[in-house]
Amino acid sequence: xxxxxxxxxxxxHVKTYYMVFGALMVLTVVTVAIAYLHLSIIxxxxxxxxxxxxxxSLVACYFMHLISEKNMVYLTLGITMLFFVFMIGIFIxxxxxxxGVYVVP
Amino acid sequence: xxxxxxxxxxxxxxxxxxxxxxxxxxxxEVMLFGGLFSAYIFLRIGAPEWPGTMAGQTFATSFEVxxxxxxxxxxxxxxASSVTMVMSWASLMMKDFKKYKLYMGLTILLALAFxxxxxxxYGGKFSAGMFPSESTFLAIYxxxxxxxxxxxxxxxxxxxxxxxxxxKMWETDPDRFTNRIEIAGLYWHFxxxxxxxxxxxxxxx
Amino acid sequence: xxxxxxxxxxxxxxxxIRKYVFSTDHKxxxxxxxxxxxxFLLFGFVLMMMMRWQLAYPGEPMPLIGWMFxxxxxxxxxMLPEFYNQLGAMHGTIMVFxxxxxxxxxxxxxxxxxxxxxxxxxxFPKLNMASYWVFFLGGVTMLIxxxxxxxxxxxxxxxxxxxxxxxTTGQTMWLIGMIFLITSSLxxxxxxxxxxxxxxxxxxxxxxxPFFVWAQLVxxxxxxxxxxPLEAAGVLQLMDRVADTSFFMPTGLVVSGEVMNLSGGGSxxxxxxxxxxxxxxxxxxxxxxxxxxxxxxxxNNTRKPLWGYKSLVYSVIFLGFMSFIVWAHHMYIxxxxxxxxxFFQLTTMIISIxxxxxxxxxxxxxxGGSIRFxxxxxxxxxxxxxxxxxxxxxxxLGLAPPDIHLHDTYYVIGHFHYVVAPGTIIAMFAGIYxxxxxATGRKMSDMLGKVHFxxxxxxxxxxxxPMFIQGMAGVSRRLYDGGQLYDLAEPVLHWNEFMSISAxxxxxxxxxxxxxxxxxxxxxxKVDDNVWEATTLEWTATTSPPLGHGNFEVLPQVYRGPYEYxxxxxxxxxxxxxxxxxxxxxxxxx
Numbered sequence: 001x002x003x004x005x006x007x008x009x010x011x012x013h014v015k016t017y018y019m020v021f022g023a024l025m026v027l028t029v030v031t032v033a034i035a036y037l038h039l040s041i042i043x044x045x046x047x048x049x050x051x052x053x054x055x056x057s058l059v060a061c062y063f064m065h066l067i068s069e070k071n072m073v074y075l076t077l078g079i080t081m082l083f084f085v086f087m088i089g090i091f092i093x094x095x096x097x098x099x100g101v102y103v104v105p
Numbered sequence: 106x107x108x109x110x111x112x113x114x115x116x117x118x119x120x121x122x123x124x125x126x127x128x129x130x131x132x133x134e135v136m137l138f139g140g141l142f143s144a145y146i147f148l149r150i151g152a153p154e155w156p157g158t159m160a161g162q163t164f165a166t167s168f169e170v171x172x173x174x175x176x177x178x179x180x181x182x183x184x185a186s187s188v189t190m191v192m193s194w195a196s197l198m199m200k201d202f203k204k205y206k207l208y209m210g211l212t213i214l215l216a217l218a219f220x221x222x223x224x225x226x227y228g229g230k231f232s233a234g235m236f237p238s239e240s241t242f243l244a245i246y247x248x249x250x251x252x253x254x255x256x257x258x259x260x261x262x263x264x265x266x267x268x269x270x271x272x273k274m275w276e277t278d279p280d281r282f283t284n285r286i287e288i289a290g291l292y293w294h295f296x297x298x299x300x301x302x303x304x305x306x307x308x309x310x
Numbered sequence: 311x312x313x314x315x316x317x318x319x320x321x322x323x324x325x326x327i328r329k330y331v332f333s334t335d336h337k338x339x340x341x342x343x344x345x346x347x348x349x350f351l352l353f354g355f356v357l358m359m360m361m362r363w364q365l366a367y368p369g370e371p372m373p374l375i376g377w378m379f380x381x382x383x384x385x386x387x388x389m390l391p392e393f394y395n396q397l398g399a400m401h402g403t404i405m406v407f408x409x410x411x412x413x414x415x416x417x418x419x420x421x422x423x424x425x426x427x428x429x430x431x432x433x434f435p436k437l438n439m440a441s442y443w444v445f446f447l448g449g450v451t452m453l454i455x456x457x458x459x460x461x462x463x464x465x466x467x468x469x470x471x472x473x474x475x476x477x478t479t480g481q482t483m484w485l486i487g488m489i490f491l492i493t494s495s496l497x498x499x500x501x502x503x504x505x506x507x508x509x510x511x512x513x514x515x516x517x518x519x520p521f522f523v524w525a526q527l528v529x530x531x532x533x534x535x536x537x538x539p540l541e542a543a544g545v546l547q548l549m550d551r552v553a554d555t556s557f558f559m560p561t562g563l564v565v566s567g568e569v570m571n572l573s574g575g576g577s578x579x580x581x582x583x584x585x586x587x588x589x590x591x592x593x594x595x596x597x598x599x600x601x602x603x604x605x606x607x608x609x610n611n612t613r614k615p616l617w618g619y620k621s622l623v624y625s626v627i628f629l630g631f632m633s634f635i636v637w638a639h640h641m642y643i644x645x646x647x648x649x650x651x652x653f654f655q656l657t658t659m660i661i662s663i664x665x666x667x668x669x670x671x672x673x674x675x676x677x678g679g680s681i682r683f684x685x686x687x688x689x690x691x692x693x694x695x696x697x698x699x700x701x702x703x704x705x706x707l708g709l710a711p712p713d714i715h716l717h718d719t720y721y722v723i724g725h726f727h728y729v730v731a732p733g734t735i736i737a738m739f740a741g742i743y744x745x746x747x748x749a750t751g752r753k754m755s756d757m758l759g760k761v762h763f764x765x766x767x768x769x770x771x772x773x774x775x776p777m778f779i780q781g782m783a784g785v786s787r788r789l790y791d792g793g794q795l796y797d798l799a800e801p802v803l804h805w806n807e808f809m810s811i812s813a814x815x816x817x818x819x820x821x822x823x824x825x826x827x828x829x830x831x832x833x834x835x836k837v838d839d840n841v842w843e844a845t846t847l848e849w850t851a852t853t854s855p856p857l858g859h860g861n862f863e864v865l866p867q868v869y870r871g872p873y874e875y876x877x878x879x880x881x882x883x884x885x886x887x888x889x890x891x892x893x894x895x896x897x898x899x900x
Binding site: 076 | 294295304309
């Protein structure tokens with residue numbers, strides 16, 4: 001977000017911020033509502049993470065302006081997310097790979 | 106000799122130094138919380154029951170242990186503070202310093218409100234005999250929210266500086282000051298983002 | 311940041327404290343890091359020399375210095391097992407986190423990188439100062455821990471729970487110290503990456519950067535992304551120790567015949583995963599800057615471009631990337647299961663490929679060069695076979711079947727010491743001899759340098775080569791009597807004395823270096839600004855030592871790649887990167 005951004009453009013941004021604010025509020029209610037459905041763990045997990053990811057993306061894209069960021073930032077975050085996924089993925093893999101551990105349905 | 110690209114953007118990267126610096130810092134924060142979430146997952150899938158027995162009682166779901174309405178309220182508070190934070194930056198972009206002071210002040214107040222609510226939540230747990238040593242669930246709850254709370258405190262300190270003494274820079278170097286608020290904002294939104302994932306994974310699952 | 315930047319422009323007298331203690335100048339901070347880390351290296355080495363006495367002559371009172379220690383550590387000069395464990399744990403911690411990392415990254419990175427890329431300073435000078443002082447606090451915390459009740463950490467540099475959780479207070483100090491050191495490294499990494507990406511001189515494209523800068527860039531990414539999970543693990547272990555949680559304590563743990571009164575439910579393996587998620591990339595944090603230094607010195611002293619510059623760069627990037635997904639090859643005997651073991655054996659074999667490419671490219675760079683055997687070049691040449699031995703002996707450890715035999719034996723100790731001691735430390739010496747004239751305007755004595763080189767390289771092999779013999783015989787590491795209680799150790803036990811004498815001789819051969827280092831500051835031979843006739847900016851665009859804050863009179867402009875040596879048709883055998891003239895250049899295309 002450079003300083004070439006004009007005041008009119010910023011005013012447009014402000015509108016977006018309030019729309020995102022509304023969406024985040026609604027999605028928070030949705031998250032809690034899902035929890036009261038008492039789903040079993042796997043669908044509950046998938047739904048909760050799905051909603052949280054949407055909320056997180058809204059914050060990152062609009063409040064943090066990630067939607068119009070420079071390639072160097074995308075590159076850095078891309079590498080980071082890759083290692084983040086590796087770490088969580090391999091941890092789960094490593095847990096179930098242990099000898100004598102069975103998947104509890 | 107001045108250090109280049111402290112305010113203006115380097116042509117080939119399109120970034121100033123502080124912007125790249127804060128994103129790198131946030132990348133390391135992603136890995137910090139990533140490590141904690143991995144630990145949580147690793148322990149959770151290994152647990153025979155969750156949240157399990159603590160302080161003499163056995164619980165079947167997390168939201169019997171934790172107070173979901175309070176957690177939800179705090180989520181609203183933190184999201185609202187993110188909005189006021191981005192509005193304080195937008196006010197500076199529109200050269201409206203008074204509005205900046207208002208929105209930044211609101212951000213700080215909302216952050217304090219978050220901590221006060223959290224404090225009551227902790228207090229309630231402690232008085233019920235629920236300490237981190239009671240169970241893995243509580244250990245994770247206190248460690249993750251505690252570390253997040255430290256990040257909130259860090260954000261309050263930074264924002265309070267830019268609301269008070271640091272705001273003098275608006276007179277001398279408004280461009281640079283606007284940059285600084287954007288950088289502080291990026292950090293603050295990240296703290297919000299972490300909570301967006303913490304809340305469902307700890308309170309609701 | 312603001313104040314120090316304003317100061318850059320106009321000349322004025324700074325107080326001693328601002329100039330040498332709380333300085334924001336990357337050169338001063340680099341030297342601070344250098345001196346502090348060299349002192350820690352010496353300290354860690356002294357701990358090791360004490361351990362070597364115990365291993366060579368178990369149960370005999372230590373001569374000369376044994377009387378200085380108290381009843382709780384060395385009654386009548388005889389080392390207690392508890393004290394041996396403290397020395398072992400702290401030797402590892404100090405050498406890795408307080409010695410080599412700050413020397414390779416903090417000292418060389420800080421001093422050389424901004425000069426090599428033509429930047430007036432680091433991107434965030436105040437943050438740079440903060441990194442040093444946080445590092446310093448971490449070091450002080452580690453040192454103080456020797457005097458807390460129960461002494462310093464005893465659970466090894468890996469701090470494995472449950473042992474680390476039930477040990478004495480020293481272990482808590484260790485964790486706090488580590489959190490300081492990690493924070494310092496994170497701040498440093500942010501600063502280095504921003505500096506390299508943002509402050510490169512005009513014309514210095516990524517593919518024109520010296521190999522050393524590339525090595526530092528990848529190293530900084532490793533620090534940035536691999537250290538935080540260990541910080542997380544450190545926080546969890548701190549909670550275990552301070553708030554009695556059970557993150558790493560399994561249910562029903564029995565210690566000294568009694569069931570621990572804990573909630574349980576934790577996993578000791580979790581610590582190992584989090585620890586090695588850092589500690590494997592950490593290995594590359596130790597070796598990449600060393601490779602970078604060796605690359606610079608080889609190109610300069612063979613008077614040839616580095617062979618395969620692009621392959622070197624891509625290999626370093628690939629190495630950094632792969633280092634994140636090989637960590638569990640440290641954990642084959644934990645019962646991980648065959649599927650996950652297979653995955654990590656595969657990635658481990660893959661990561662050896664870029665290492666081999668780098669080493670081969672450095673060897674091939676020697677081919678057909680008219681080599682100048684200067685002191686730094688001797689050390690750089692010494693690095694190549696030593697790192698080769700260290701790397702190749704690692705392959706059997708990367709495969710589960712031989713690892714089951716070799717795990718936790720002296721073979722492992724021999725392997726990683728070959729990488730780090732005759733590998734990295736030798737390269738660090740090379741770097742010190744190479745850039746010393748840059749920082750002081752004087753050269754270190756060549757005569758003493760050669761004594762130092764031959765003494766060091768021979769005695770280091772005397773220490774570490776027999777470790778392979780002992781390890782293959784099955785002698786375990788961390789035994790305070792060197793394995794006397796085991797029959798299997800009997801045929802190889804006599805090597806302990808040989809190794810210990812080599813270690814003390816190694817100590818003796820550092821004396822010429824220490825003398826040389828301090829004597830040459832004032833009395834060394836005065837040399838030209840570009841004493842090695844090098845091409846990179848730190849030699850060609852500024853004086854030796856460089857100007858105060860700001861480094862350069864005018865920011866340099868870069869016109870060519872980093873190693874244009876012996877270009878056909880050129881007037882001299884080196885063309886500086888900031889030389890604007892057209893030569894019949896073929897080096898960059900090749």
